[in-house]
Amino acid sequence: MTTTASERAGDAPQGQSGGQQVLVAGRDPDGRPLPPLRQRLCPPLPDDGIRGWIGPLLIMAFAAVLRIWDLGRPAKFVFDETYYPKDAFSLLKFGVEHQFVDKANERILAGDLDVFGGPAFIVHPPAGKWMIAAGEALFGMDPFGWRIAVAIMGALSILVMARLVRRLTRSTLLGCVAAFLLSLDGLHLVESRIALLDLPAMFWLLLAVAALLIDRDWARRRFADAAEPLGRVAAGTWGPALLWRPWRLVAGLCFGVACATKWNAAIALAAFGLLTWAWDVGARRAVGAAFARGANLARLALDAAVAFLTVAGTAAVVYVVSWSGWLASADGYDRTWGRDNPAHGLSALLPDAIRSLWHYHAEIWYFHTHLTDKHQYASSPLGWLVVARPVSFDWTDNVGGDGCGGTNRCVQEILGIGTPVLWWMSVLALVACLVWWLAARDWRFGIPVVGVAATWLPWFQYANRPIFYFYAIIILPWMIIGLTLVLGKVLGPRDASPIRRMWGAAVLGGVVLLVVLNFAYIYPLLTGQTIPYDAWRQRMWFTSWV
Numbered sequence: 001m002t003t004t005a006s007e008r009a010g011d012a013p014q015g016q017s018g019g020q021q022v023l024v025a026g027r028d029p030d031g032r033p034l035p036p037l038r039q040r041l042c043p044p045l046p047d048d049g050i051r052g053w054i055g056p057l058l059i060m061a062f063a064a065v066l067r068i069w070d071l072g073r074p075a076k077f078v079f080d081e082t083y084y085p086k087d088a089f090s091l092l093k094f095g096v097e098h099q100f101v102d103k104a105n106e107r108i109l110a111g112d113l114d115v116f117g118g119p120a121f122i123v124h125p126p127a128g129k130w131m132i133a134a135g136e137a138l139f140g141m142d143p144f145g146w147r148i149a150v151a152i153m154g155a156l157s158i159l160v161m162a163r164l165v166r167r168l169t170r171s172t173l174l175g176c177v178a179a180f181l182l183s184l185d186g187l188h189l190v191e192s193r194i195a196l197l198d199l200p201a202m203f204w205l206l207l208a209v210a211a212l213l214i215d216r217d218w219a220r221r222r223f224a225d226a227a228e229p230l231g232r233v234a235a236g237t238w239g240p241a242l243l244w245r246p247w248r249l250v251a252g253l254c255f256g257v258a259c260a261t262k263w264n265a266a267i268a269l270a271a272f273g274l275l276t277w278a279w280d281v282g283a284r285r286a287v288g289a290a291f292a293r294g295a296n297l298a299r300l301a302l303d304a305a306v307a308f309l310t311v312a313g314t315a316a317v318v319y320v321v322s323w324s325g326w327l328a329s330a331d332g333y334d335r336t337w338g339r340d341n342p343a344h345g346l347s348a349l350l351p352d353a354i355r356s357l358w359h360y361h362a363e364i365w366y367f368h369t370h371l372t373d374k375h376q377y378a379s380s381p382l383g384w385l386v387v388a389r390p391v392s393f394d395w396t397d398n399v400g401g402d403g404c405g406g407t408n409r410c411v412q413e414i415l416g417i418g419t420p421v422l423w424w425m426s427v428l429a430l431v432a433c434l435v436w437w438l439a440a441r442d443w444r445f446g447i448p449v450v451g452v453a454a455t456w457l458p459w460f461q462y463a464n465r466p467i468f469y470f471y472a473i474i475i476l477p478w479m480i481i482g483l484t485l486v487l488g489k490v491l492g493p494r495d496a497s498p499i500r501r502m503w504g505a506a507v508l509g510g511v512v513l514l515v516v517l518n519f520a521y522i523y524p525l526l527t528g529q530t531i532p533y534d535a536w537r538q539r540m541w542f543t544s545w546v
Contacts, residue, residue: 037231038224041286042217046172055176056162063183064155067192071151072144074528077105078194078414079393085146085195087126088133090116095325096332097122097129113141119333123367127260127322128197146195153203154192157477158183160203164210165481167217168444169488177512178484182477184519186526187390187418191473193527194393194414201261202474205268205455208254209447212276212311215247223283232288238296239289248276248310255311256318263368264458264474269315271454275446277307282443320357327353334360371465378466381459384475385427385452389544390417391470399530409533415525416470417545421518425511426479429486436489445485451478487511 046052077085082105090098097120101107104115131149139145158179166175182188191199219242226233226240233239255272258265280303290296326332337359338352347355379389394414404410430452437445455475459467491504524531525539540546 036224037227037287038221041220041224041283043170045167045170048172052166052172052175055172056159056166056179059162059176059179059183060155060159063158063179064151066183066189067151067154068148070527071147071193072142074394074412074414075143076109076394079196079391081146081195084129084132084197085136085141086115087120087122088129088131088146088195089113089136089141090120091126091129091325092133092137094329094331096329096335097126108141119329119331119335121333121363123364124197124262125260125319125322126325127257128200128262130322131200131261132195147193150195150199151192153200154188157188157199157203157206160206160210161477161480164206164213165484167210167213168447168481169485171488174484174488174491177487177508178480180512181422181480181483181515184515185419185422185476185480186519186522187416187470187473188476190393190414190416190526191470196470197262198471198473201258201265202477204254204258204261205265205474206477208251208258208269209272209451211247211251211254212272215245215251215276216279218247219245219280220283223287227287235288236290238299239284239287241299241302242280243306245306245310248307249314251276252311252314253318256315257322259315260319260322262474264455264471267458268451268454268474269312271450273307273311275450276311277304279443280307323357326360327357334363368465369462373466375466375468377468379469380463381456381467381472382463383544384456384459384469384472385423385430385479387418387420387423387469388542389469390415391468392416393470394528396528404530404532410530411533411536412528412530413525413536414528415522415545417522417525418472418476419515419519419522420541422483422515423479425514426483429483430479432486432489433482436485445482448478448482448485451475451481483511 086100086104086108087097090096093116099117099120101115101117107113107115131153132146135147135149136145139148161182162175162179164175165178166172169175188199222240222242251272255265255269259269281300285291291300326335329335334356336352336356338350338355341355341359342348343350343352343355350358377389377391379391383389392413393416394412396412397409399410399412430448433445433448436442437449452475455478456472459471487508490507492500496504522539523529525536
């Protein structure tokens with residue numbers, strides 16, 4: 001993984017070094033010529049053409065086979081599939097979620113799809129369920145039909161990871177390493193094969209951050225062009241305004257879909273929205289923008305406003321649009337609340353439909369913040385990163401038939417568990433990422449730190465209500481990005497000595513091999529394979545896993 005001068009120096013502008021040293025434009029502190037400003041602000045991507053796609057596509061194909069093969073098994077509703085596939089089918093039929101009649105699951109599996117009553121109160125926005133509904137519309141209301149959309153997003157997330165890390169590190173090899181590691185995570189595999197909402201939310205978040213990285217390169221090339229030929233913008237100026245940011249709009253769209261799938265994505269939207277603005281601040285410093293002038297302080301605020309409107313504003317529009325089915329319905333839950341409860345004061349200026357939607361959201365918020373039910377697989381977020389309490393999505397005891405090996409007792413389980421070795425090494429790498437980000441001022445390491453902080457820490461506020469380890473799928477990409485960045489440091493730069501690169505490659509290959517072996521060992525637990533009870537018990541390394 002190459003490291004440019006601007007990355008090591010935190011994008012410090014030439015001629016401004018905190019009073020310590022004045023640099024000559026185009027020269028490093030020792031007076032040696034620097035690469036062109038464009039190359040320093042935005043190092044070129046690997047010049048490997050179609051080869052930069054072949055590896056990621058092959059890894060995605062491998063992941064797709066694991067996720068789609070035998071997807072219809074088990075042929076039943078698994079864990080929270082008792083909610084979302086039926087909600088999705090209800091969206092297809094009515095445009096809004098409806099209640100289910102008694103024994104709806106059994107009736108659906110028997111081919112009877114007339115299982116709905118009146119409108120239902122639901123506690124998650126509809127975008128993720130519309131994705132599930134797309135699979136049901138194409139393949140039918142059966143286990144394969146309601147799982148296929150999530151499986152496809154699981155496979156596509158592998159490709160997105162490869163291209164995101166390739167851009168982040170300027171290394172196709174490291175992009176493929178990150179994608180391969182993600183394809184071998186047990187939790188990712190399990191959630192790609194079950195129709196829940198958490199993996200779709202993760203997929204759209206990952207896509208949003210990938211768009212922000214493209215925007216970062218896009219903007220920095222323009223900052224560099226504006227600073228040529230002097231290597232800095234004119235004294236006392238601010239540089240180009242860059243009000244039109246198409247990739248930020250794409251990021252906002254993706255953030256909006258993620259938030260319209262599960263609300264916890266909103267914290268990541270806020271965190272990465274601030275980060276993209278901070279990247280612009282660093283780029284302007286790098287081209288010598290005058291921050292001290294009053295007019296330019298106003299422009300700094302304008303940059304923040306533009307970032308907010310293009311990212312958060314777009315996300316907000318997408319979120320509201322995701323409720324179109326409810327807004328267009330006549331019988332959605334609480335749809336007529338605004339009409340039945342006349343407004344007073346300034347709220348009377350709002351349409352009844354918007355007031356009804358706001359009231360509905362208040363009811364959903366109350367539900368999430370006052371839920372006190374107990375569940376045997378609930379877990380504290382404190383243990384999520386170390387895989388302290390996985391979730392058993394499905395369990396069948398005393399299974400006979402093929403694969404039982406003549407023993408008296410065989411079992412089948414679908415266990416929502418991350419590949420332990422991968423998660424444990426990623427936790428250690430995360431500590432290193434924090435050091436490299438804050439101490440070495442390498443901006444790239446901020447991605448995993450901010451990602452984990454935004455998707456993990458907020459859950460501690462709700463530790464008293466039932467929450468589950470499988471929510472941690474939204475944390476996983478940032479953990480793997482952090483581990484890959486550290487492995488890139490271990491591998492060393494391209495111009496390192498052959499011995500240095502050989503040992504670095506050996507360590508990297510050893511880490512990947514450990515993950516492969518660990519994934520293969522737990523694979524029967526991830527896909528409901530029939531195994532002897534003793535073999536299952538051997539894989540329960542801790543009592544908290546049972």
